Amino acid sequence: MYQAVYFDAFNTLFSLRYPIGSAARQLPMQKGALSDFLHRFDAHLQAAYGRAHAGPPGEASPFVRLFAAFADLTGLSKTGPFGLLVRKEGLVRHWLTVYTDVLSTLQTLSQVCRLGIISNAWPHLERLLDLLGISSYFESVTISAQVGLSKPNQAIYELALRTLRIHAEQAIFVDDMPANVAAAERMGVRALWLVRAPTSERDIPARYRHLTQIHSLEQVVALVLGT
DSSP states (O other), X not given: OOOEEEEXXXXXXXXXXXXXXXXXXXXXXXXXXXXXXXXXXXXXXXXXXXXXXXXXXXXXXXXXXXXXXXXXXXXXXXXXXXXXXXXXXXXXXXXXXXXXXXXXXXXXXXXXXXXXXXXOOOTTHHHHHHHTTOGGGOSEEEEHHHHTOXXXXXXXXXXXXXXXXXXXXXXXXXXXXXXXXXXXXXXTOEEEEEOOSOOOGGGSOGGGTTSEEESSTHHHHHHHXXX
């Protein structure tokens, strides 16, 4: 029996209430090279910030320490893409929405196993989870900007597993980004690619076609309960 389920946060548990154009209906790799570059660049910035603050003294390079100081001075580490929203609960509820299958899934799973989050995000994610009403379900929240690691680096999954003191084969991981799912799968985690929008196999790069796809978080419940 699985002892823990880890989730990604944005586009897995919650998303923009008013998605721009057809973005909500696209797979991550269909959103274009610029979108992919910005996503990876932001993840690298988050991890660099985390290394400067969470790593041993001297581990981060002078450039990384300078960037972290700049992020703190300018407020970048507290704002980020959604940081401004956390200042007012009304703004969070206006612009972000929790997917309809999330609350029932978390309520059921929390009765039979432990729950965690592994997210490439800035530190304000914890505040967002609280304002969205779902933070209390999670025993472990591993955030790239706090630990100095980012997905798909396997070290961040290993760190998350250690926080709950479980082995890879005892855990499930759910993410909407196939590269992150593939990385978790390689280390022995039961990894599930959440694809909420209808898609066809020809839209999926060959390197990701072997991944186990789910289309709703309710399928995670069925897997854990063995139904």
